[in-house]
Amino acid sequence: MIRQLTNKIVLITGASSGIGESVARIFHQNGNHVIILGRRLEKLMEIKSDLESKNTSSKVVALECDVSSQSSIEKMVSSLPEDMKNIDILVNNAGLALGVDQVSNFSIDDMNKVIDTNVKGLFSVTRTLLPGMISRNEGHIFNVSSIAGSMPYPNGSIYCASKAAVNAFNEVLRMEVVSTKIRVTNVSPGLVETNFSVVRFNGDNDKAKKPYVGIDPLVADDIADNIFYCASRPQHVQITNIEIMANNQASTTVISRN
Secondary structure: OOOOOOOOEEEEOOOOOHHHHHHHHHHHHOOOEEEEEEOOHHHHHHHHHHHHHHOOOOOEEEEEOOOOOHHHHHHHHHHOOHHHOOOOEEEEOOOOOOOOOOOOOOOHHHHHHHHHHHHHHHHHHHHHHHHHHHHHOOOEEEEEOOHHHOOOOOOOHHHHHHHHHHHHHHHHHHHHOOOOOOEEEEEEEOOEOOOHHHHHOOOOHHHHHHHHOOOOOEOHHHHHHHHHHHHOOOOOOOOOEEEEOOOOEOOOOOEOOO
C-alpha cells in the first residue's frame, strides 16, 4: 500500500553522498524537511541548493558534522533552527570501511576511525536525539547496518564487528522504547555501488570497482526507497529489520558473477 509521508523533519548523517544523499532526496521530494549532515560542507551545500531548486516548500538545513566527535554533534544540535529541532526521523547512515587486512596486521588507526564512526558515532547521535523523541512520544530511528554484521567474512574483522555492534544496539534500543510510539528499524544492505569502496581502498578506483564486477549491484536509491517505505507505514506498523541484497547475491561471500 502506497502511503504519503509529508511535513516530517528528517535528520540524515553521512548525507554528502551515497545512501545518505539518496535518503535526503526521496524524503525531500515527498514534501519533508531534511537536515543533511556530513564532513564535506561544500558538497552538502551543493545538495541543499539542488534540492531547494526542485522543491521550495520543504526546508533543507545543511550542517557540517563529524559523528565521531561528541563536540561536533553538540555543535550541530545547537546550530539547528528552532523550527527544525524536533526530529521526527533519524537516519543513522554515516559509516565507512578501511582496508581489507587480516587481524594480524590491520591498521590501529583504521580500527579507531571505523569504530569511532560506525559504532560510537551512531551511538552518540542516537543518545543525543533520543531524549527529545521520548519526551514527545514520537519518532522513527533508522540504523544503517550491513549484512556483514550477521555474515562476517575474512579480512573484514573491523567492519563486520562494527556492524554487529549496530545490530545489537538496534535490538536493545527497540526493547527500551517499546512502551513509546518510537519505531526502530535496522537496515542491512548487501553490495551497494557507491563511493564506499573508493574510501575503503584509499581512492584506488580500480580496486574499488572489483566488488561489483559481474553483478548488477544495488544502488543508493534502492536503499533509500526501502527506508522511505518503512517510514511511511501506519503508526502501528514497525518494520524492525530489513535485509536487502542484489538478485545474484546470497550472502557476503556467495555471489554469482557473470
